Amino acid sequence: MEGTAAPNWHESITELWANAKGRDPDEVLAEIEKLVAGHERDPLAAFELAGAYDYAGQEARAEAPYRRALSGGLDPEHHQQAVIQLASTLRNLGRATEAADLLWAELDSTLVEPYAAAARAFLALTLLDLGEERRAAVVALEGLRDSLTTYAGPVGRYLDDVTSSDLDDEEEEEPPHVFNG
Numbered sequence: 001m002e003g004t005a006a007p008n009w010h011e012s013i014t015e016l017w018a019n020a021k022g023r024d025p026d027e028v029l030a031e032i033e034k035l036v037a038g039h040e041r042d043p044l045a046a047f048e049l050a051g052a053y054d055y056a057g058q059e060a061r062a063e064a065p066y067r068r069a070l071s072g073g074l075d076p077e078h079h080q081q082a083v084i085q086l087a088s089t090l091r092n093l094g095r096a097t098e099a100a101d102l103l104w105a106e107l108d109s110t111l112v113e114p115y116a117a118a119a120r121a122f123l124a125l126t127l128l129d130l131g132e133e134r135r136a137a138v139v140a141l142e143g144l145r146d147s148l149t150t151y152a153g154p155v156g157r158y159l160d161d162v163t164s165s166d167l168d169d170e171e172e173e174e175p176p177h178v179f180n181g
Contacts, residue, residue, distance in 0.1 A: 009035045013048050025056040043072030047082050050089075059089045080106065080115040088122055096129040117143045138163060 012035050020028050032052035039045035050065035066086040074082055083106045090099040103123040107116070120143035127136035138159065145155045 009039060010044060010048075020055070028052060029056040029058070041072075043069045043074045044078060046072060047074060047078055050082070051085060054085060054089055059092045062086075062089045063093070077115075080119070084115060084118050084122055087119075087126065091122070091126050091129060096126050100126045100130065117147065 013032060016028065016031055016035070029052040032048055036042075036045035036049050046065040047069035050062040050069060053059070053062035053065065063086065066082055066089065069082050070079065070086070083102055087099040087102045087106075090096070090102070100123060103119050103126065106119050107123065120139050124136040124140040124143075127133075127139060141155065141159055145152055145159060148155060
């Protein structure tokens with residue numbers, strides 16, 4: 001077509017993801033592998049490939065491209081997505097402690113919505129895997145509190161009560177990591 005430029009590989013992947021629901025995950029993966037071929041040094045291509053491996057249930061293959069993407073320098077939005085997705089992958093691979101460490105570090109950095117809420121949700125799930133139900137509840141409630149338009153004040157005060165009593169109960173242990181953001 002005259003005057004119409006062919007979409008670049010990333011636009012094609014964005015469109016593919018938008019229409020992936022209900023499609024065979026292995027077909028989606030194969031298409032993404034084709035689209036990123038020749039772009040192996042691009043951190044965004046590594047991120048997309050890792051996501052496709054996850055989508056196809058091949059978490060063990062997803063870890064390395066997520067790490068390449070993160071070390072290659074993604075823009076802030078994709079960086080946050082990659083950390084959350086890598087942590088989810090590690091959790092699925094039975095490495096919940098490593099996943100929790102990644103998510104704690106990300107939550108201590110500057111997260112923007114919707115990624116802060118997503119990171120908290122995945123961290124709560126990971127803490128449940130680690131048998132830390134109370135910490136999981138606090139993390140989940142902090143995320144919920146931040147999205148409340150009504151009752152945010154009372155929920156925040158109740159959370160302060162819960163977390164301060166947790167600190168009193170665990171004076172001799174290392175205090176739980178609690179964020180107030």
